[in-house]
Amino acid sequence: MALGWDDLAAAALARQFPDDPGTVAEQVRAIGAMQTQTARSAFIGLGARFPGVSHAAISEAYDRGEIVRGSTIRGTVHTATPETYTVLAEATRVGQHQRWARMLGITDEQIADLWASVEDHAREWRSPDDLREHARRWLAEHAPASAGVVDDGPARHVALTHGGLVRRPASGDRWEGQGTPVYGTFHPTGPATLADVVALHLRAHGPASRQDVGWWAGLPLRAVEEGIAGLEVVEHEGPGGRAYVDLPHAPPPRDLPGVRLLPEFDALLCGYDSKARDRFVTPEHHRRLWSESNGMLLPPLLVDGRITGHWRAGGTARRRPMEVTWFARTRRPRRAELEQPVAALETALGITVTEVGITRESV
Structure with a gap:
């Protein structure tokens, strides 16, 4: 398929x-x-x-x-x-x-x-x-x-x-x-193999191309192939002429409506080959989020399962403002949609967001 x-x-x-x-x-x-x-x-x-x-x-x-x-x-x-x-x-x-x-x-x-x-x-x-x-x-x-x-x-x-x-x-x-x-x-919990490495990636990020696994794990493709050979996998044709492998009995796909505030280096970007992250972001938007000169990423804004902007709540103070930026020609996040993700951020990070600004950015 x-x-x-x-x-x-x-x-x-x-x-x-x-x-x-x-x-x-x-x-x-x-x-x-x-x-x-x-x-x-x-x-x-x-x-x-x-x-x-x-x-x-x-x-x-x-x-x-x-x-x-x-x-x-x-x-x-x-x-x-x-x-x-x-x-x-x-x-x-x-x-x-x-x-x-x-x-x-x-x-x-x-x-x-x-x-x-x-x-x-x-x-x-x-x-x-x-x-x-x-x-x-x-x-x-x-x-x-x-x-x-x-x-x-x-x-x-x-x-x-x-x-x-x-x-x-x-x-x-x-x-x-x-x-x-x-x-x-660090004291390992037991032995590990290249098959374990590939299986770990597929459980968290699959289906994935060999290039995705290699980029994420820092492995040459020959090592990825060795890992795949030790697993039972299914294989699909995918974008760009690449083959995508997965574990059998994977969870069913899902939609993700609404807004999420993701961290720098989130897995929706960093789980995949940096040249093929189109499943969650357009190449144009990726260039805006990722600085090739220093490897830093802006914290992504996820709207309806797509990365369509970024956000910032800078500083180290326990009380701080937040700015949410969405890219032109994408869906603007509604202020009411930000209430739950902001509350989740406050609870997880132990801060209070004093105000939320919403800005449109042309890319």
Whole structure:
């Protein structure tokens, strides 16, 4: 059966906006890993999907380790349950080992040994500077020619972005804040395979092309094919001549009428190949939302299952105004439609929105 963009969107909405399963951990497990470079994104994303989930409940789930946060696939920060994070760590090992080895000028075996050393060092919570210094000392002993590479540039993150660590706020900070974190060793819940990586993506984002899975997981297409080979899948023809794979017995597609306030790096965008995100946004609007120069995304406005604008409630004050912007030639969100998503945002993020402005933007 051939699928169009609307078919793909409806299938993905059923997975990203399921019935509320109960606890915060169950909610996060249901929708898969959440990209959370911006720490508040986990709070906003859960509030948009499960209105009524509270800031306290999400914070407590982090505190108890029922959900964890750290740098994994593509070197990006994700929030997930420990079981899901275990799968992300496997994707990171396959997708990032050779990249880091090339960057540092060392062998694959040496990068594995370096990361094992970092994990052993982080059995107590460590600051980023402490971990960088540990990596520099390890390289000075085992690969002296590469020791200076970690002093600046992308290689300075080598100790922080391999999936073997989780992060938490430094003492006194809040989980939604952007303060300097500390890092500790992550303990996997069991073995994971490339088939697990592909299955995780399809459960949360499917149907998906091989390019979608590869972009999301930071894997080469040969690794994606290896993962697919370990699964029972169904395959459909889709837009752009790409084949789209899915797990059997997927949930039925759904519509999503009304308005949602999504976080930066939401899965409706970041779950898919950056060159083929048409299921939720037009290429023209995508260019407005995503800055290729720094990789940042504006928080998207979702109207009737399509991303048609963006919003802002900037600053760190507990009371702040909000501005909602919709793109010309799309449906204007009605003020009454914003009451429920704004209330969900307030509850999840622990803020009060003092006023809401609505603005039209020509793109």
